[in-house]
């Protein structure tokens with residue numbers, strides 16, 4: 581970046597004994613904020629996005645958020661500012677609009693060096709996607725098409741994409757690694773993740789200058805340790821932990837555990853629960869990896885490598901937080917796989933990333949966040 585960008589024209593009104601003299605001086609200011617490389621974060625006001633914005637800031641990047649607040653609130657940016665001391669720049673727009681995206685990307689490239697885009701913006705409720713498949717295709721796939729086109733036109737080439745372990749369905753082997761086959765999607769939501777991965781891989785193989793990390797998340801839980809940001813589901817929570825914490829807080833009916841007759845030790849499903857701040861740091865590592873490994877297009881599993889059953893999670897929550905979870909067993913839920921957890925060796929090896937938090941710490945932070953919400 582040119583030094584001229586750090587030079588500000590400063591007007592100094594200097595009082596002398598008899599007159600006010602206007603002097604114009606040039607003061608070179610090394611504006612550290614402008615020196616930082618920009619990372620554009622679509623869906624940056626959402627659950628994983630907001631934690632990633634914090635992790636990017638802590639790693640010396642300048643995160644810029646794009647969000648339409650369809651599943652988040654602008655107040656999230658205040659929570660981020662409480663942690664980082666900086667309210668991130670925001671473009672409030674719908675990623676389906678290529679022109680709006682292009683304008684935002686061009687504004688960023690004019691402002692500094694853009695290290696890449698992290699694309700979180702999508703609808704994510706599996707059940708809802710079966711009711712509204714067109715909305716899911718339009719938003720999740722449409723936004724990704726618009727983003728790729730806007731990146732191509734603005735010369736931004738590094739992309740980190742939010743994918744999911746749902747692309748594997750119920751794999752033959754667990755822990756599952758990235759070479760496992762992509763099975764036919766169980767839901768329109770799952771299909772959108774597969775379709776976007778394919779889109780990005782095809783764009784990578786084309787003449788478009790593009791490098792990408794396809795991050796296949798397992799089950800993100802928890803919140804920032806400060807409890808200034810966390811998961812804020814609008815309406816009925818679809819995931820285990822936000823429902824559980826709301827049930828414990830008395831805001832919901834007792835938790836229903838979907839099925840206790842699965843072929844697992846205690847009969848409940850097994851998942852790989854990863855602390856959201858560990859997941860957030862993996863995005864920072866992915867951006868850094870892309871900066872030194874382009875052109876590349878690689879998929880990475882992001883999980884702890886350990887599977888926990890729903891009953892084990894409930895017991896761990898009760899022990900960690902010293903509070904009882906109201907729950908009952910119910911019938912199986914359609915579309916749930918029996919057991920899945922990650923082989924994340926590739927991410928450890930290539931990205932130099934590892935999890936720092938365990939399940940108990942994630943459950944502690946999830947409960948702390950719920951308590952903070954009750955006080956707000």
Ligand SMILES: NC(=O)c1ccc[n+]([C@@H]2O[C@H](COP(=O)([O-])OP(=O)(O)OC[C@H]3O[C@@H](n4cnc5c(N)ncnc54)[C@H](O)[C@@H]3O)[C@@H](O)[C@H]2O)c1
Pocket residue numbers: 622623624625626627628629646647648649650651652673674675676699700701702703704719723742743744745797798799800819
């Ligand atoms: N949370 C999980 O368990 C999980 C698991 C696997 C993959 N993912 C994927 O990770 C990503 C982030 O998930 P999350 O849990 O943070 O979800 P979230 O709903 O909390 O965040 C998504 C954000 O994107 C915004 N958004 C949605 N559509 C938009 C559009 N067209 N234009 C601009 N903004 C838009 C929403 O307002 C929200 O702030 C999603 O792509 C999701 O599919 C999530």
